[in-house]
Amino acid sequence: MSSPPARGPGDRSGSSSGQDSESVWHPAREWLESAVGDDMIDDDQDMDYVLESGEEEEEEEEDDEDAGQQGFDAAELELGNIHIEFTMEGGEEEQEGREARVSAVRLLNLLASNGLRQILNPNAWRGGIATGNDDDYDDDDIGSFTYRRRRRRAENIPYPDVPSKDGTELMGSGDFGSNSYYVDESKKRRKTLAHRLMWRELGTGTVGARRRAAQSVFQDLIPGSVADKIIHYDSRCYSGQFSDDGNFFFCCSQDFKVRMYDTSNPYDWKYYKTVDYPFGQWTITDASLSPDNRFLAYSSIRNLVCLAPTDPADQSDPSILDLSITPSGRVGRGHFGSSHFGIWSLRFSGDGREIVAGTSDHSVVVYDIETRQTVLRLQNHEDDVNAVCFGDSSSPHILYSGSDDTTIRVWDRRSMGDGREAGVFIGHTEGLTYVDSKGDGRYVLSNGKDQTMKLWDLRKMMTTAKFDTIDANSFTTGFDYRFEPYNEEYYEPHPHDCSVVTFRGHRVLKTLIRCHFSPPGSTNSRYVYTGSENGKVYVYNLDATLAGTIDVGMATLNSRPRDPDIFTTAYEMRSRGGEMMWRTCVRDASWHPNAPVVAATSWNGWGLSTGTCTVHTWNDNSPSDEGDPPVGRSYDSKLQYVEDFNRYKDTELRRSRLISQQLRRQPSEEPMW
Incomplete structure (x- = not known):
């Protein structure tokens, strides 16, 4: 079943001719x-x-x-x-x-x-x-x-300390990687990859010491900005994630398609399969892979979820799951008096039997795949639920939900007699864009429109009794993150903040940008990372210091020529002599569980009109690679080499170098004193 065409700006029907040539799109x-x-x-x-x-x-x-x-x-x-x-x-x-x-x-x-x-x-x-x-x-x-x-109620309000005291203690606890050996710290020398490999091969010390030595091998291998591959899509990319075993990667785009790739060799991807959402609204909002990698659930701004087999030999249409169906078989009524709600976030349970979804009618929905009905519907949030996840990868009991009402609710399904949440995380002053669990039933990570990412500990959540005495809406500024920059004068520390560490420096603007814990296999669980509106992936240590950045915007700059129909799909206009600018907004990123590889999915291109998935590997900060194929080459969604794109990029690169040389040769003007 084919999907409807993506609807571009100024063109509700999908045609590129609907845009008035004399008007500028906003x-x-x-x-x-x-x-x-x-x-x-x-x-x-x-x-x-x-x-x-x-x-x-x-x-x-x-x-x-x-x-x-x-x-x-x-x-x-x-x-x-x-x-x-x-x-x-x-x-x-x-x-x-x-x-x-x-x-x-x-x-x-x-x-x-x-x-x-x-x-x-x-x-x-x-x-x-x-x-x-x-x-x-x-x-x-x-x-x-x-x-x-x-506005701010006081002047010169400090941001949280960097490095964070609580974060520093976590880094030394062993739950988030291992600290450098004290001899290296005292002599201020860098612990190289060869040094770590040597200690792993020697196998000296206790069993715990040997295990820590093995786990720390990849800990400092943060991928660089140079992209191994640039995979281009003709519409914006919204999310992309590796499977838990690293053998599979999927990418969701605004053309209502999900592309799947074989990444069993993380350095040599193979195109796998494409599935459609046959009746999508605006975009595919989220997707989730079952624990056994057999099924992919994906959603749009509908109350319907598509469940498609990942087997490339199975070309059957996806199954349709209606999340508005209640246990009685009736269609449930949403917040707006209708069963027609949109799904912003979607996750499989650890056993693969259930799906949890966050919706536009302020609800959290738990759906049983076997019985094809909703088994739990929670509507305690006061605004859209943009993100949901399970707290423990092996248990479906603990749920987290992040909402535009600025709160994260903690739900324990074993004690839902009164329909209330077990507790609340409060500390963001604007809406939540994403929530991720470490999978240990304790630590949670969130991104907020207040331009901060926060780490939470389940043991420090606020009780519902205390939360009932607080008006969470009184701490928001009301700025619109879709159009406006976030003015630092808007910031004010939340008086009831119960988070452990606050990370800042990235930009959560334009779209629901996502954040994640780094995997234990390839990073020793040492970092947290997030996309950003300025075209970068930010990697933070647990003490809130910046461990590194991956500059996707620079890696993809001028990697495809201008499209003559660009005005029908452009999201943003940047003025430079009336010329449309190349822009990048990293919406999601995924760290491979077994190798130092990060895949970043972005809104990318002239006026943020298209999308890319870029593959970044650790190369010890080398600007180039002598291997074959060369790095930084462009491919289409099926990983076929695109000669026109690469020729254009090479031409623009030579042109920019020539301009730089001419500028350096020009004599500098005498200073005017």
């Missing part, structure tokens, strides 16, 4: 036009998504005013008796006695980039139902009305 434009066309808008969602209500699209001939009103109704804004009126002054039509009219879509498009979410937030209106001290807010004029954003 990332808010498609979101707003989609909201009006689909009769559904959700301001709290990521820019990646457009939630569909299940109703038919309105006819194109419908009046713009009516369409705009439907968009506001679907947003479920409780503005009370507030009446919004927009006027335009000084127009020629007004001088002639005629009223100037602006379509609702155009007006919303203009407002979105300046904070439409804050403008339409009922808690942001002056004179309305806003609460709190007015001194804690800044007023910004937007037309004839204002909105308010919380």
Whole structure:
């Protein structure tokens, strides 16, 4: 079954001709036009998504005013008796006695980039139902009305210490790798790979010492920025992960396809298979591989999950799992009074019998694959659940869920009599984008829109009784991470932060960027790592210091020529003489469990219009490789060599070197004193 074409900006039907050549596309434009066309808008969602209500699209001939009103109704804004009126002054039509009219879509498009979410937030209106001290807010004029954003309540508030004291203790505990031998530390010498191999081969000392020596061999081998392979896709990539045994890799892209690769040799990938999501909405949001590698579950902004066999000889259509089916056989009702919800996050249980999902109707759903029904539905969150995971790889009892309500809820399925969570992690001041478990039932990692990544310990979670006395929404700024940069003045330490270590330096903007624990086999569990909006993978030590970065943007720069239809799919415009810029946003990264190899999946290309999966290996910081095939070469999604892409990159590289040489030869100007 073939999947529908990906819908690019300005083209709801998938055609590239729908874009007006005289207009410039803005990332808010498609979101707003989609909201009006689909009769559904959700301001709290990521820019990646457009939630569909299940109703038919309105006819194109419908009046713009009516369409705009439907968009506001679907947003479920409780503005009370507030009446919004927009006027335009000084127009020629007004001088002639005629009223100037602006379509609702155009007006919303203009407002979105300046904070439409804050403008339409009922808690942001002056004179309305806003609460709190007015001194804690800044007023910004937007037309004839204002909105308010919380500002910092004190000056010079320090960020968490780096290195972190608690993180330093964890690094010495043995749970996260091993420390360097004290002789090397005292003499300030680097422990080389040959040195580590020697101690492993000697096998001296106790059994524990020999085991630690073996595990520490790969500990310092952080992959470099030079890409072994650049795998190109014609749409943005949203996630990509290795299997637990490292023999398998899958990559999800916005064209509703999941590509699978054989990575049993992590340095020589083989194309495996492609499966489709036949009725996707906007993109494939997540995928999860069963523990035995036999099935791949993947989702879109629907209440349906596709379950496809990974066997390349099995070309059957995927099975469809409806997560709205309750144990009684009835269709459940979601937060918005409908069974039509979107799935943001998806995970297999350790035994492969269940799937847990985080949804757009503020719920956590546990689905039994054998009985084909939902066995548990939890709706304690106050906003979308962007991330879910199991706490223990061998047990399905402990669940974690991260939400846009800034909290991580801890669920123990063995004690769910009152339907309440077992505890709460609180400390992020903006919504959560991802949650990952170390798999030991104790440590959890999260990425937040407050531009921090946090490590949590299950033993330090907040009780529900204490959490009931806290208003988590009072600590958020309300900034829109899809369009805005995060101003450091927004930062304010959470007074109830119960996290262990806070990591900062990366950027969690534009999309739901993911973070992970490094695997025990290839890194000795020494690091945590995350993607970033600035085109890099950040690798942190447990004490919050930076262990290294992988610059995906530099590795892929000019690796494919400009597409003549780029304006139909571009996400972002960067001005440099009106020229579209090459941009990279690393949304996900995966560290191979048995080798020093990282695969980064990104929004990549001219205006973030396409996607790549880049393979980075440890090469001791060498800028090149004499092996065959050469590093940094471009391939298509089936790993076929793309001559045009590589020729273009070589031409651009020679051109940039020539310009650099000419600049160096020019005499420097005399300084003016």
